[in-house]
Amino acid sequence: MSVQPRHPVKVPVCVYAPDDADGRASALGFGDRILCQHVPTWEADDRFHHADGDVALILSDDGRCTPLGVASVSTALRRPGSALPTRSTQVYLRPGHESRLGELVASLVDTEGTELWIRPENQQMIHLIQRRWPAAYNCRRLHLMLTELPVDTEPLATRALDPSNPEDVAAVVRVNNSAFAEHPDQAGMTAESVQKKLRELGHSAEGVRLAIIDGVVNGFCWTQIHHDRSLGEISVIGLHPDVHGRGLGGPMTAAGLRWLHDQGLRQAILYVEAHNEPAVRSYHRLGFVTVHDDVSWMIPGGAPGAEAGP
Ligand SMILES: CC(C)(COP(=O)(O)OP(=O)(O)OC[C@H]1O[C@@H](n2cnc3c(N)ncnc32)[C@H](O)[C@@H]1OP(=O)(O)O)[C@@H](O)C(=O)NCCC(=O)NCCS
Structure with a gap:
C-alpha cells in the first residue's frame, strides 16, 4: 500500500x-x-x-x-x-x-x-x-453524529451516479464546488477526484445518490459502508446553493440513509462542522444525535x- x-x-x-x-x-x-x-x-x-x-x-x-x-x-x-x-x-x-x-x-x-x-x-x-x-x-x-436506521423522513427520489457518464461526473463536480466553495476538505473537486473518491470508498457508485431538482442534478449524497459492515456513513451530502433553504437537506440525507438501510445497515454516522447550522438542524430532524466532538x-x-x- x-x-x-x-x-x-x-x-x-x-x-x-x-x-x-x-x-x-x-x-x-x-x-x-x-x-x-x-x-x-x-x-x-x-x-x-x-x-x-x-x-x-x-x-x-x-x-x-x-x-x-x-x-x-x-x-x-x-x-x-x-x-x-x-x-x-x-x-x-x-x-x-x-x-x-x-x-x-x-x-x-x-x-x-x-x-x-x-x-x-x-x-x-x-x-x-x-x-x-x-x-x-x-x-x-466536528460533531460525530449517529442515527438508527431506518429514519422516518421521506427521502428525495434519487438515482445512482453513473461514473462512466461524463455528464453525471460533471454534475457532481458542479454541485460540489458550488455547495462547498469554501470548505477546507471538500472544495475544488475535479472529474479525476470523483473517480479517485469512488475507488477509495470501495463500493459501487450505487452508493452515490443523485437528486434531480428543478430539472437538473442539484443534489447528491455519498455513502460509505465500514469495512466490518457495522456502520454506514454519510460521507458527504450537498445541494446546489440555488436550491438551499427549501427544506431539502433532510430528504437528501434520507436518500443516502435509505440506500444504506437497503444494504442491511442498522446504524449510520456522519461528521459535520459544528457551526454548519442548516446541516446540524437537518440531521437532528432526521434523528441524529451527537456522540462526541x-x-x-x-x-x-x-x-x-x-x-x-x-
Ligand atoms: C446543509 C444543506 C444540505 C441543508 O439543506 P437546506 O435545504 O439548505 O436546508 P433546509 O432548508 O433543509 O433547512 C434546514 C434547517 O436549517 C435552517 N436554516 C437554513 N438556513 C439557515 C441559516 N443560514 N442559518 C441557520 N439556520 C438555517 C432551516 O430553518 C431548517 O431548520 P429547521 O429544520 O429547524 O426548520 C445545504 O445547505 C447544503 O448543501 N449546504 C452546503 C453543503 C453542506 O454544508 N453540506 C453538509 C456537509 S456535512
Whole structure:
C-alpha cells in the first residue's frame, strides 16, 4: 500500500498502513501483526489523508522497527473495543515511554503547519500542544453524529451516479464546488477526484445518490459502508446553493440513509462542522444525535517553541 504523506518528518519513524480493520486493531494494541517500514524522511506532496487505511507513525527507537509509540493525524480511527470511530489524533505509547510524547507529536509537525485532531477531554495532549507550540489555535470542531436506521423522513427520489457518464461526473463536480466553495476538505473537486473518491470508498457508485431538482442534478449524497459492515456513513451530502433553504437537506440525507438501510445497515454516522447550522438542524430532524466532538488544533508553520519538554 502506498503512503504519501506531505510532512517531512524530523525523527526516524516507521509507517504503518493497515490493510484491514483487524490489522489496524492489532497495530494499535501493539500486537504481533504490526507491519512497518522504516522511512527516515518523507518528501511526498500529499496530505495525511487516506480513505484506504489509516496512517500511524511508529517512533523507532533504534532506526529499525522497534515500536515505542503510534500516532496518526486527521484520520477517523477506530480504537480497539470501541464501537465508533474518532477523528482525533491517536497517540499510543508503550508503558514506560510516556516521556516521549512530545517527541512523537513533534514528528507529526512540519514547517507548513499541521492540523492535529484532539478530543476535548484529552487534556494531556492539549497541554502539551499549548506549551510546546504557543501559537497553536483551535481550528475546527466536528460533531460525530449517529442515527438508527431506518429514519422516518421521506427521502428525495434519487438515482445512482453513473461514473462512466461524463455528464453525471460533471454534475457532481458542479454541485460540489458550488455547495462547498469554501470548505477546507471538500472544495475544488475535479472529474479525476470523483473517480479517485469512488475507488477509495470501495463500493459501487450505487452508493452515490443523485437528486434531480428543478430539472437538473442539484443534489447528491455519498455513502460509505465500514469495512466490518457495522456502520454506514454519510460521507458527504450537498445541494446546489440555488436550491438551499427549501427544506431539502433532510430528504437528501434520507436518500443516502435509505440506500444504506437497503444494504442491511442498522446504524449510520456522519461528521459535520459544528457551526454548519442548516446541516446540524437537518440531521437532528432526521434523528441524529451527537456522540462526541473532535476538535482540531492548527500548529502554524515555522512555529518551533520546541525547547519545552513534553
Ligand atoms: C446543509 C444543506 C444540505 C441543508 O439543506 P437546506 O435545504 O439548505 O436546508 P433546509 O432548508 O433543509 O433547512 C434546514 C434547517 O436549517 C435552517 N436554516 C437554513 N438556513 C439557515 C441559516 N443560514 N442559518 C441557520 N439556520 C438555517 C432551516 O430553518 C431548517 O431548520 P429547521 O429544520 O429547524 O426548520 C445545504 O445547505 C447544503 O448543501 N449546504 C452546503 C453543503 C453542506 O454544508 N453540506 C453538509 C456537509 S456535512
